[in-house]
Amino acid sequence: MKIIIMASLYLFSSLTYASFEVQKVTDNVYALVGELSQRSKTNLGNNSTHGVIITSKGVVLIDSGASYLGAKEIHKTIRKLTNKPIKIVINTGGQDHRWLGNDYFKKLGARIISSSKAKIDQQIRADEQTTRLKILIGDSLKGTEPVFASETFDKKMNLDLGGVHLELYHFGAAHTAGDIVIWMPSIRVMFTGDIVFNDRMLGIGPAKDFQSWMNVFEKMASFKPKYIIPGHGSASGLSLATNNTYHYLVFLKTKISKILENDGNMLDASKIDQSKFHYLKNYESIAGKNAQWVFEQMEFDY
Numbered sequence: 001m002k003i004i005i006m007a008s009l010y011l012f013s014s015l016t017y018a019s020f021e022v023q024k025v026t027d028n029v030y031a032l033v034g035e036l037s038q039r040s041k042t043n044l045g046n047n048s049t050h051g052v053i054i055t056s057k058g059v060v061l062i063d064s065g066a067s068y069l070g071a072k073e074i075h076k077t078i079r080k081l082t083n084k085p086i087k088i089v090i091n092t093g094g095q096d097h098r099w100l101g102n103d104y105f106k107k108l109g110a111r112i113i114s115s116s117k118a119k120i121d122q123q124i125r126a127d128e129q130t131t132r133l134k135i136l137i138g139d140s141l142k143g144t145e146p147v148f149a150s151e152t153f154d155k156k157m158n159l160d161l162g163g164v165h166l167e168l169y170h171f172g173a174a175h176t177a178g179d180i181v182i183w184m185p186s187i188r189v190m191f192t193g194d195i196v197f198n199d200r201m202l203g204i205g206p207a208k209d210f211q212s213w214m215n216v217f218e219k220m221a222s223f224k225p226k227y228i229i230p231g232h233g234s235a236s237g238l239s240l241a242t243n244n245t246y247h248y249l250v251f252l253k254t255k256i257s258k259i260l261e262n263d264g265n266m267l268d269a270s271k272i273d274q275s276k277f278h279y280l281k282n283y284e285s286i287a288g289k290n291a292q293w294v295f296e297q298m299e300f301d302y
């Protein structure tokens with residue numbers, strides 16, 4: 001019941017442009033909500049949500065897309081909202097859809113920013129990511145060149161553009177090693193990248209550190225954001241984001257603890273009844289793997 005009430009409070013006006021549903025969160029702040037399932041030739045690898053902030057001096061884009069053509073598609077979508085130039089691109093983490101479109105926006109003159117940990121993660125996994133994308137999106141990967149952030153930070157960075165103040169924080173590993181949040185205090189909006197998954201089930205990897213992910217989520221939530229623009233799925237309030245992401249991590253931790261207390265094994269982990277989260281897309285393909293990854297980590301720490 002609570003979920004329904006929260007969802008209805010956060011019914012953003014939305015329109016569909018190209019492959020994105022564009023949600024207006026507040027004045028000059030938008031979520032571009034992409035595909036909820038796998039990367040494909042038609043979604044150009046953008047199975048992700050992106051944030052857009054329009055300032056008097058230009059646009060701040062959160063996450064550049066998974067390919068050159070994917071970045072171009074994001075730009076085309078932004079042009080339906082404003083003709084102002086893209087001034088700053090922030091990569092919230094190391095997944096392909098967070099950064100492989102950097103080259104496109106760099107050529108337009110944008111500053112590219114990420115955490116130092118995310119940049120290292122991107123450098124390590126660039127080949128692996130482009131090889132996988134080639135299989136999943138084929139020709140749609142055409143023209144994609146890995147380009148990394150030219151500005152990085154370790155824990156916190158302040159950013160100002162056209163009267164908008166932003167705070168960037170790296171609290172630790174979550175979905176990937178260098179995940180960050182972007183806080184816009186004036187209107188209490190939090191851009192979370194892959195730290196929050198709405199509408200679809202999260203995957204514990206690639207960082208495979210669910211305990212750190214929980215800590216990072218708690219730090220993010222302590223800001224008491226009014227709006228969350230997540231890494232996947234629709235914009236929401238904090239309560240819905242907590243149900244879809246944090247409560248799922250707590251659920252897995254609780255169930256695996258019981259298995260370990262009873263000397264259970266990996267097979268028991270894969271049999272956990274996760275049907276409570278059945279409403280999240282990709283549940284069938286990823287729920288079992290998540291339980292196994294949490295088991296691996298907890299067995300190691302036990």
Ligand SMILES: [Zn+2]
Pocket residue numbers: 048095097194231232
């Ligand atoms: Zn992601």
